[in-house]
Amino acid sequence: MGYVLIVGAKSDMAKAIARHYAENGYDLYLASRQSQELEAFASDISIRTQQTAKCIELDILDYASHPSFYAALEGKPVGVISAVGYMGKQEDVQSNFAETQKTIDTNYTGIVSLFNIIADDFEQRQSGFIVGISSVAGDRGRKNNYIYGAAKAGFTAYLSGLRNRLHATNVHVLTVKPGFVATKMTEDLDLPEKLTAQPNEVAKDIFNAQQKGKSVIYTKWMWKWIMLIIRNIPEWQFKKMSI
Amino acid sequence: MALDSWGKYPQIQNKVFSFDQNKTLPDLLDEQDEWIPFGNGRSYGDSALSANIINTKPRNYFLAFDSHNGLLHVQAGVLLSEILDIFVPKGWFLKISPGTKLITVGGAIASDVHGKNHHVAGCFSECLDTFRLMLPNGEIVTCSKQENTDLFHATCGGMGLTGIILDAKITLKKINSKNIDQTTIKTTNLKETFEAFEKYKDKPYSVAWIDCLAKGKRMGRSLLTVGDFSNDGDLAYQSKKKMNVPFNFPSVALNTWSIKTFNWLYYGKTQKGVSTQKVDFDAFFYPLDAIDNWNRIYGKGGFTQYQFILPKSVSYEGLDEIMTTISHSGKGSFLAVLKLYGPANENYLSFPIEGYSLALDFKIEKGLFELLNRLDQIVLKYQGRIYLAKDVRVSKETFEQGYPNIGKFRALRRKYKMDQTFNSLQSRRVGI
Numbered sequence A: 001m002g003y004v005l006i007v008g009a010k011s012d013m014a015k016a017i018a019r020h021y022a023e024n025g026y027d028l029y030l031a032s033r034q035s036q037e038l039e040a041f042a043s044d045i046s047i048r049t050q051q052t053a054k055c056i057e058l059d060i061l062d063y064a065s066h067p068s069f070y071a072a073l074e075g076k077p078v079g080v081i082s083a084v085g086y087m088g089k090q091e092d093v094q095s096n097f098a099e100t101q102k103t104i105d106t107n108y109t110g111i112v113s114l115f116n117i118i119a120d121d122f123e124q125r126q127s128g129f130i131v132g133i134s135s136v137a138g139d140r141g142r143k144n145n146y147i148y149g150a151a152k153a154g155f156t157a158y159l160s161g162l163r164n165r166l167h168a169t170n171v172h173v174l175t176v177k178p179g180f181v182a183t184k185m186t187e188d189l190d191l192p193e194k195l196t197a198q199p200n201e202v203a204k205d206i207f208n209a210q211q212k213g214k215s216v217i218y219t220k221w222m223w224k225w226i227m228l229i230i231r232n233i234p235e236w237q238f239k240k241m242s243i
Numbered sequence B: 001m002a003l004d005s006w007g008k009y010p011q012i013q014n015k016v017f018s019f020d021q022n023k024t025l026p027d028l029l030d031e032q033d034e035w036i037p038f039g040n041g042r043s044y045g046d047s048a049l050s051a052n053i054i055n056t057k058p059r060n061y062f063l064a065f066d067s068h069n070g071l072l073h074v075q076a077g078v079l080l081s082e083i084l085d086i087f088v089p090k091g092w093f094l095k096i097s098p099g100t101k102l103i104t105v106g107g108a109i110a111s112d113v114h115g116k117n118h119h120v121a122g123c124f125s126e127c128l129d130t131f132r133l134m135l136p137n138g139e140i141v142t143c144s145k146q147e148n149t150d151l152f153h154a155t156c157g158g159m160g161l162t163g164i165i166l167d168a169k170i171t172l173k174k175i176n177s178k179n180i181d182q183t184t185i186k187t188t189n190l191k192e193t194f195e196a197f198e199k200y201k202d203k204p205y206s207v208a209w210i211d212c213l214a215k216g217k218r219m220g221r222s223l224l225t226v227g228d229f230s231n232d233g234d235l236a237y238q239s240k241k242k243m244n245v246p247f248n249f250p251s252v253a254l255n256t257w258s259i260k261t262f263n264w265l266y267y268g269k270t271q272k273g274v275s276t277q278k279v280d281f282d283a284f285f286y287p288l289d290a291i292d293n294w295n296r297i298y299g300k301g302g303f304t305q306y307q308f309i310l311p312k313s314v315s316y317e318g319l320d321e322i323m324t325t326i327s328h329s330g331k332g333s334f335l336a337v338l339k340l341y342g343p344a345n346e347n348y349l350s351f352p353i354e355g356y357s358l359a360l361d362f363k364i365e366k367g368l369f370e371l372l373n374r375l376d377q378i379v380l381k382y383q384g385r386i387y388l389a390k391d392v393r394v395s396k397e398t399f400e401q402g403y404p405n406i407g408k409f410r411a412l413r414r415k416y417k418m419d420q421t422f423n424s425l426q427s428r429r430v431g432i
Ligand SMILES: Cc1cc2nc3c(=O)[nH]c(=O)nc-3n(C[C@H](O)[C@H](O)[C@H](O)COP(=O)(O)OP(=O)(O)OC[C@H]3O[C@@H](n4cnc5c(N)ncnc54)[C@H](O)[C@@H]3O)c2cc1C
Pocket: B006, B036, B037, B038, B039, B040, B041, B042, B043, B044, B047, B048, B056, B076, B077, B097, B098, B099, B100, B102, B103, B104, B105, B106, B107, B108, B110, B111, B112, B113, B114, B115, B116, B158, B159, B160, B161, B163, B164, B165, B166, B288, B389, B390
């Protein structure tokens, strides 16, 4: 069925997604920093599922390397999924510009740089799917994480535009907006159990939505309604709130 | 989160830690003074219990497989059931497997587990090529029968007290079917049971279910099942959906009467004499795994398994005396399993010796430990020993007498300062 390129493959969410795609017959390119640390994970996938899983080095902030990274893939992927992201502590991110920049570049600029290249290739081949993991944090800026949220909002808008551009060429773009997910990113936070998804639930949701050709999904599903309410709170009221 | 063992007794508070990569484990080990590794909690007693637990089950990657020689490299948290799910359809099986497949490879090594084929194939260490162990100082050593042999012999059967087993290479065996050609022999007393074991000892797999409440001339009546893999080429395997015991049974559910009725039904429904069947390997090796949480039938007070082994020359006399003592006590055991074992190996604390072993499940209740103490004395009189993987109460004195290599084990623990890092409730109790 061809290769799926998973970017940010060391994240717990990405690993669950990788497993799910391999179980459904896809081979994998697993791209990450220090990719040798993923070798054991890749062997595990290959032995469990009989699919090929290759680990490839990629730093999403090293924009100049992206064209050669993509060119070096023998057998172009049938789809790409990005789980790259960075969420620092808000106090640091707002007070230290290096942190601000890292947040914006990791969640937005870097992925855009890579997706631009892949979009051109898919457009030309008139096939493929592009999945971006954005966040509900991009739906409205909150004082607790508005720089991360702003970067995700930018990414959401980017994906929407890309979907619009590629629609005519049969390339499918899916925007994923997770609510809370139990991963390394959130292990120090006290998350409400009912609203928190496990990585493999997110993986299943993404796989199903991608296979069905959906445009935007929230996961868990109730976040769609939670965010509808949050988006509709009038600004004069929202600005006084702490959520 | 507090982790229990399979017997749900004792229940203690513990803190559970896990690690992402081998290289972060030494820092974790430095955080607390006392640790015990935990696999899938299928040991019955307190082997894997301590205030601080290292949960090794999430470390469950398959690392490599060589289809030429069946050598499989896995992390220690891989369950035997995961190995079977993947490899049975390809015509491979575990060389050694205990009566549950829901244990980790680490747990299989740490208890040097054995299966129905012990009399011909030995313990789990026989299929073990190498494993890597993290010592208390954070060093990772490779152990095999050729390399770091003292650590190999101490760790196989060493109950997690020598360090954390990280990964292992084990050899699988070829099979040509997922099915077993099984023969069931119904015997009417202990003497017949022993004769049947001897008669069928060339069969690679054998075990007897024994009715421990039968008295007088019926004492020791059993159903012996023996078998081997079929040759019918049927490898189509998918693990089945399981039944579940959703909550702890009330404590009255299991009493002498219900056990008698069960034994009567189970024994009674089997055809007299010798009969043959074809069953799949799950039914043959892992009948209890078909029911999730079956340990809940003993209620929330928990249960234990008493498993001992006696040298072959005195097995008959010893079992006779033990069975008589049990049936007079009126305490029934729902599950009582008898098996003939082959010779002992060189590992310091492996349980098997050549002879007969009996395993009995008992609900924890008043008077039980007094009965088991009495049984201990009989076991010692006949120079037998108790299996740590099932144990929750044996005394230091009883334990030591059964294991002549205990001195070597203790010395090695001291040498590597393992005694200052790895301890379980059990190791403290029996002083190892
Ligand atoms: C229904 C049933 C049937 C059974 N039948 C048999 C049988 O036929 N034969 C037999 O021999 N046993 C049998 N057992 C016992 C079982 O096989 C052992 O207790 C086994 O060790 C359990 O493995 P686990 O992964 O659940 O480990 P746990 O119970 O979690 O731990 C067991 C021991 O292994 C140590 N350990 C676990 N992982 C590691 C690691 N990575 N590194 C170092 N130490 C580790 C622990 O510290 C502990 O001492 C049976 C148990 C059940 C419940």
